[in-house]
Amino acid sequence: MNRKIGWRQCMRELLKFVRPYKGKFLVGLGAIVLATGLYAINPTIEGAVTTQLAHDAAGILEGVTGARVHFDLVFRILLILGLCYLMRALSQLVSAFFLTNAIQQIMHDLRNALQKKIQRLPVRYFDDHAFGDVLSCVTNDVDTLSNALQQTLAKVLTGVLTFVLAVIMMFRINVVMTLVALLIIPLTYLITRTFVKRSQKLFDLQQKTVGELNGTITELYGGFNEILLYNKQEAAVEKFQDVNERMGKAAFRAQFVSSLISPCISLVTYLIIGASAVLGCIFVIQGSIQVGNLQAFIRYIWQINDPLSQVSQLSAQVQSAFSAMGRIFTLLSEEEEEQKGKVALELSKVKGNVTFDHVRFGYQDDKILMDDVSFEVRQGQTVALVGPTGAGKTTLMNLLLRFYDVQGGSIQIDGVDVRDMDREKLRELFSLVLQDTWLFSGSIYENIRYGRLGARKDEVIEAAKMANVHHFIRTLSHGYDSMINEEGNNISQGEKQLLTIARAILKDPQILILDEATSSVDTRLERLLQEAMHRVMKGRTSFVIAHRLSTIRDADLILVIENGNIVEQGTHESLLEKKGVYERLYHSQFSGQSVDESWNAE
Template sequence: MSAPGRPGGGVRPGGPPMGGPGRMMMGAGGPPAKIEDFKGSAKRLLKMLAPDRLIVVAVLVFGVASVVLSTLGPRLLGHATDVIFEGIISKRIPPGVSKEQAIEQLRAQGKDSFADLLSGMGSIVPGRGIDFDRLQQVLLGVAVVYLFAWILGLLQARLTTVIVQRTVYRLREQVQRKLSRLPLSYFDQQPRGEVLSRATNDTDNIAMTLQQSMSMLLTSVLTIIAVLGMMFWISPLLAVIALVTVPLSVFITARIGKRSQPEFVKQWASTGRLNGHIEEMFTGHSVVKIFGRQHEAATTFAEHNDALYTSAFRAQFISGLIQPAMMFIGNVNYVLVAVVGGLRVASGTMTLGDVQAFIQYSRQFSQPLTQVAAMSNLIQSGIASAERVFALLDAPEQSLDPAAPARPEQVRGKVTFERVSFRYKPDEPLIEDLSLTVEPGQTVAIVGPTGAGKTTLVNLIMRFYDLTGGRILLDDVDIATMSRDELREQIGMVLQDTWLFQGTIAENLAYGADHPTPQSITAAAEAAYADRFVRTLPDGYGTVIDEEGAGVSAGEKQLITIARAFLAEPTILILDEATSSVDTRTEVLIQRAMTTLRAGRTSFVIAHRLSTIRDADLILVMEHGTIVEQGTHDSLLSADGAYARLYSAQFAAAAVEVD
């Protein structure tokens, strides 16, 4: 099994370059100054809706029907206005006089304007007044139309929510699967806060963008088309006047949108940097306080916070100019329509109801234009987030497992290095031409100065990195031909940096085992000398701890991780300074337990305290990625080489401390 500690199940290597606290390394040298491919990212995001294409069609159908019915409303209300106005005018005409006679009488009296107005009206019954039965029918029709429009709109909104949540659900799944396929080198170059920001904040922003823009954008576009058709039906002249302002609206929206796009990209990039800094500072808050770096951490936070404030303010302010500009243009359009429409009513070429309906349509026409323009900032923000998530999804993955993976006939634990070479950077070799054979059941200790490649060597066994040259064999089978999962199932690892998750101690102990029983959990804890302190806790094995291991000491956390390795019963055991956090007495007990645990298993022990590896079957001394010495403890001391110098220096330092 592989001990988790970082995404992908890896451990922090000793060699690759790392970004410092609060620094953001986005692969290609920082965030882009603008959206690199707006159309491409938008198309790719829309393609993610394909699995729900039938629901998308239903949304379109409901949207069209809802908009058509909503568009009929003002026209029907215009008829109601005509019924009321015609009734008021007909009341002023003496009974028994026809409409044509009334018009001739008015012209004879010199009332041409009133005559023109009367000639433009439909059904006039002199002396009758308002036809309330007809008015009731029209208003009832309006109520029915608006009711069905509301129901269809509600269904459209419901289905839109289904589509968006399913799409984002699939996107999160893709991100999760991608994170498991990314090589460890990717996480070495990315602050965890930046990766988390893309996986959480950016996906949430995409969800919000799709939710708000899909329904509103669809409704707005359909409304523009339907309303435009009704406007040309009522009065082509007024429709042309209303359309005069459209090019100006498009020009203003495009200009403002072009200015706001880069700011949205900066906003989300700044969000990632801020999240990365916060995550690092809170994870290492004890170290920050110990070294008195609270001021520097606060200063860096203030810098990132100021950058986020500036970019977010500029993005929202610039994009926010669109709506007031569109409202001003809409008001100008309203005035033009009202003036020209009033003149046409007075001339008898239009009815008052038609003008009223047209004014409502002009409002309905400008409102979706304003909404579409106002949504541009939301869409730009969403596309910027989508581009960041797609960049994560497009990152180079670790090499694929073979289609037909090989496996040893019997896993015994023989590990062979054949002329192995590895480098983190192409021009900086770390391990060159290393050959080594470790027989089943042997304990191999790896020592050497910091940066010599000790941890890198065991990382290569776990296939956290691909070799630059040579090959590594497990029981005479090249591990590159095996599946990673099957390879890592044979390996147990105890790290210097302990890793726990929020849950009970029993759950943490059982993390690497299949179907453990309470008895096996207790037995593993007893073997690792963890049982004695666990039973002193208020709830024993049911005590809940968090990922920081609150409530237990560093040494006790180390014992839990060692017991976890006991329970997994791996074929190959890797111990990376596994006893560095325990006291001397506990270390002696653990060494005895480790002797039992290593029995019959191939073990790789990385150690700085040479006193803990005296009984190793083979000791490798590494310098600059090369094995400079190998042998037993006694043979290496008698050789008076690098190991002897390390041993003498370590115990000389201990003697000085005692003195």
């Protein structure tokens, strides 16, 4: 995430999520105000007890007639003090309940907003941002913000109110002593500003390295089998240690610089209290203030110190929260794909004619991958895409699906530019069976029905039969209710491929995109896969990233792709007659091979 929005904009965006729960916030904040007000008058009530006892003791010592300790007055004051303590505790309980409820609902909405945002981001965004970094934003950054709001919001508000009320009560006791005590404010401000200015950048770096660490962990554990296969455990450990060490250093520097605030503020506070106590004693001796007021005044200095000390204690958390909030709302402010189109598409009327008309595209504006790509596919035809790895076969399909938009020319379906269609409606026309199969944690039935969530069970079973996977499912102990684990590794690669074909059949799309990857499965499953793919392709416009000679020979149109451009196109026989690129590839790859052997041109 290279761009980061400012904290003011972050606060405006956060308030949008707070607004639906303002009622709960107002109740919670009102309870905090009541609790803080009660806390502010406690020293005065306590001082009243001390003043009464001192007055009674002085009368007794001076031999004043009828002098005694007025326990009735003392107990009355103590009863008021006890009620204040009880009401404050109840107010804190109410505030904790309502604020916690509101904050957790805000975090719930924020996570939902991030998830919806990710669904609307262009594929190009994920080309430039590591998956682990995005994952860290949705998990770690939201948790950091949640913890900060949960633990610091009430403390900050309480601290501000405590400070204001304590200063007011101090002025009521003695103006001179208050002015001396308030020297703590500019000194604390200078200390805090000095250290925060240096630590905020360190906290930004800390949050960034957390994202890098998540990305590294995701990468390492996602390729765990390959790491073991190639004996790269040491290299993996070294890579993790490098990121972990950088994160540790960043976290240490940020936390250490932030932690210096507390001892510096404490030193200032003790010096101010000492000066105020000496000055107060002089005023008591002079009779300017009562001894109970001096006691209350010292307590109020501590009440001022509490929020100032909390600034240092909460500094690390608050700064981490601002860094996390910046990352969250930076992601939420990213430019989205335009979802709506100009043309209302009726799926039932789409035939599946596809035209690439002088298409020009590059992943970077200054680096063109496809310069002038043109071809036409009629309804029901099968198109084979052949060419070396990196030639642009997958890119061609990504453009058709509008994962990327062309920079020149147009792609049309039944004469309508795909850029004029709703993205959602456009993608409903397609089914994909890719080499990298994707199944989610759930039952086999749920994974097949993912192709069309409204499908009946008999339709799911019929799709499984057409995909040659029904028999396999019946052999499982729980049949269609058998669970696929999170990694999808409790069934074989070929069986996963058959399930994705069943899913594609169930969707009943107008256009198919197939990555015909069967080289990693045994002969029996390979035959089943081929039969299933022929069934799903029948009568539909199909694009096949071809690995097999049989698919290429049977294709209605073969596109030979090199360096992003189509260098030749035609049928198998016509391309051989041209004696060009395809003919050379054919003889170099298939000489002496049967039509059932693989062409490793991918």
